[in-house]
Amino acid sequence: MLILKDIFGFLMERKKFWLIPIIFALLLIGLLIVMAGSSAIAPFIYTIF
Numbered sequence: 460m461l462i463l464k465d466i467f468g469f470l471m472e473r474k475k476f477w478l479i480p481i482i483f484a485l486l487l488i489g490l491l492i493v494m495a496g497s498s499a500i501a502p503f504i505y506t507i508f
Contacts, residue, residue: 470478491507 466482467479470476470482
C-alpha cells in the first residue's frame with residue numbers, strides 16, 4: 460500500500476491528475492486477472508472478455 464500512496468502523492472505534487480483514471484483501470488484489470496485464476500467467479504469473468 461505504500462507504493463500506491465507514493466504514486467498518488469507524486470501525481471498530486473506534479474499535477475498529473477489525468478493519470479489517475481489510467482492507474483485505476485490498470486489496477487481493476489489486474490484484480491480481475493487475479494480473481495479469474497483462483498475463484499469460483501472465474502467463469503463469469505471470462506465472459507466479460
